[in-house]
Amino acid sequence: MSETTEDPNISPVALAEPLRRAIGERYLTYALSTIMDRALPDARDGMKPVHRRILYAMRELRLSSTGGFRKSAKISGDVMGNYHPHGDAAIYDAMARLAQDFNVRYPLVDGQGNFGNIDGDNPAASRYTEARLTAAAEALMEGLAENAVDFRPNYDGTLEEPVVLPAAFPNLLANGSSGIAVGMATNIPPHNIDELVKACLHLIQTPDARDETLVGMVPGPDFPTGGVIVEPRANIVEAYRTGRGSFRLRARWQVEDLGRGTWQIVVTEIPYQVQKSRLIEKLAELIQTRKIPIFGDVRDESADDVRLIIEPKSKNVDPEMLMGMLFRNSDLETRFSLNMNVLIDGRTPKVCSLKEVLRAFLDHRREVLNRRSQHRLEKIDHRLEVLEGFITAFLNLDRVIDIIRYDEDPKAALMRENWSRDHVRAMTEADYVSPPPGEGALSEVQADAILNMRLRSLRRLEEMELLREQDELMKERAGLADLLDSDRLQWAKISEELKEVRKQFGKDTPGGARRTDFAEAGEVEEVPLEAMIEREPITVVCSKMGWVRAMKGHNALDAELKFKDGDEGRFVFHAETTDRLLVCGTNGRIYTVQASNLPGGRGMGEPLRLMIDLPNEADIVEILIYRPGQKILVASTAGDGFVVPADEVLAQTRAGKVVLNVRDDVRARVCRPVAGDHVAVVGENRKVLIFPLEELPEMGRGKGVRLQKYKDGGLSDATTFTLSEGLSWKDPAGRTRTETDLTEWLAKRASAGRMAPRGFPRDNRFT
Incomplete structure (x- = not known):
């Protein structure tokens, strides 16, 4: 029979513990260890x-x-x-x-x-x-x-x-950090030190600075691999205000002309934390699966720098369109998440805003400054104590030598002796006069220093050096004492230190300039898949009733065409399949239609209203081909108008964009590209007015300004032209007539004008 070794005083129930509690306590210990010692960075030094x-x-x-x-x-x-x-x-x-x-x-x-x-x-x-x-x-x-x-x-x-x-600089933001803990994570992008120092200096001057002001100084991350951030500024401000958000980051690219109409795209910077080899594999996969038909080939020509070559399937492909599809389907565009979850005091996890992180760094720098100043102050006090002992020894040199030479315990004797400290030895060639007996004992530190002093330190010039050092240390000590007692001096000192950091790592130093640029949110554009076709010439035909079609090739514009019964042609022009068409309605809206989406030219076409949300009561004023950077003259029947950039009227939806504000019986009447330096306006009363184009404002949307004054009726037509070349129109016989002497019709904008010249069209239209 075996004997038990258990203690009879301990109950088996006391050793038992619920599994839930046991696991919970142990897992909590592990979680805290992971959070504090492995995953989350310290906000003070990052x-x-x-x-x-x-x-x-x-x-x-x-x-x-x-x-x-x-x-x-x-x-x-x-x-x-x-x-x-x-x-x-x-x-x-x-x-x-x-x-x-x-x-x-x-x-x-x-x-x-x-x-x-x-x-x-x-x-x-x-x-x-x-x-x-x-x-x-x-x-x-x-x-x-x-x-x-x-x-x-x-x-x-x-x-x-x-x-x-x-931490002389805010390393948490400068180099960023990432980590996954238990139940929480952190992801902080790198930033530019020069911008961070600027924000810190502003926060010192204005402790209650607004988040928007700080974001103005730290506009966004500065990734070591460069790239272009296309996130709207409002989203960036909100991300830095809350400590959570994301940044849309794109590769930097440019078009390289190879001559004879051919070109290739060169990618020189790729998004942060994207492996170049994996990126090329993904791009090659897109070619194999033919997910992007206009994407031809990709190759890597990188050396020490990044150089990825992207070739189109055809030279007629639009580079912007190709890159838009690559951004959507590859890591040439990524989204970097921001989660500023840090240990704000070295112990407590907290999701902090940009201001809170900078404040934690500045408070840490202030504590470091005080501790270093206090440490230096203690060193100075110790050295001053030693210097005082040395000076006392010089004042009483003979007595010190006697004690060291003859006393059995010179240290104790030096500390027992009352020394004179009221006179300073005169640094002249005269014999030193022994000072009268004085008072004051040496401390243990002073006694040890005197005993450890070298004999060559007893030369006469050494006393002058000691006094000079004493004066300098006293001044430094006074400065440190003032620093420790003054918040203003402390922050001034921290500002000086930050400025030194800026000199060492700022934008003017090698590698210190910002590498990541920003692009307007409007440049972020989704390219539709159906738009990925080769560039081919077409002839666009739109009838009076709004039936539109696109015939292949550039046909003669005066060729005879077929239309439905009771319908006739209205707009006929040459375009290409990659063009975008701007359709201006009488309701003041401008709609965007992709030329490749137009029906073929074999039949009568399809109603344009099926492609855009043009109301039944509205008619089509004009159809233009979108040209980047072009400006458009818009005007209403009431005689109001302005100039609008074509880039601002592009619409992404069927509803189009409101450009010209009209109401009641007023309708949009004119929508024409701007070409020239003067504006010619003709009213329903057949009066013509000509004025400089610069008198018209450039707007994105609105009612506009008065072009011509009318007693009765309204505006009939308006156009732009070059004054030196004259104004042209077609007379009733169909012949083109040009009037070069236009002095009679030149006047200020909003004038009534003069009657149209002889031979002006009866329909009051310039074309």
């Missing part, structure tokens, strides 16, 4: 423990930015053995990322050897690479030797490591 330990270990190895390199294996080994008891592979991966200039905006490790590339290749083994600190990393650790931050024991209690780094 570091996770592994990064902080890597930099500190490299500092202990004295791997300065101007010194030599050491094997990465040695560095990761020291980090693992002294501070970070985890796998050396994880430590080396973290260190290698700090050296990758395509991942980190301001690298903290200067790597020598293969540290990976933008293609996604891994770094070489740690035994093959070498590393040292960069100037940015040294700026983050400046002040560690001056009690700037707290230290804590390492994992085995044999050494100490910093709890946080002094």
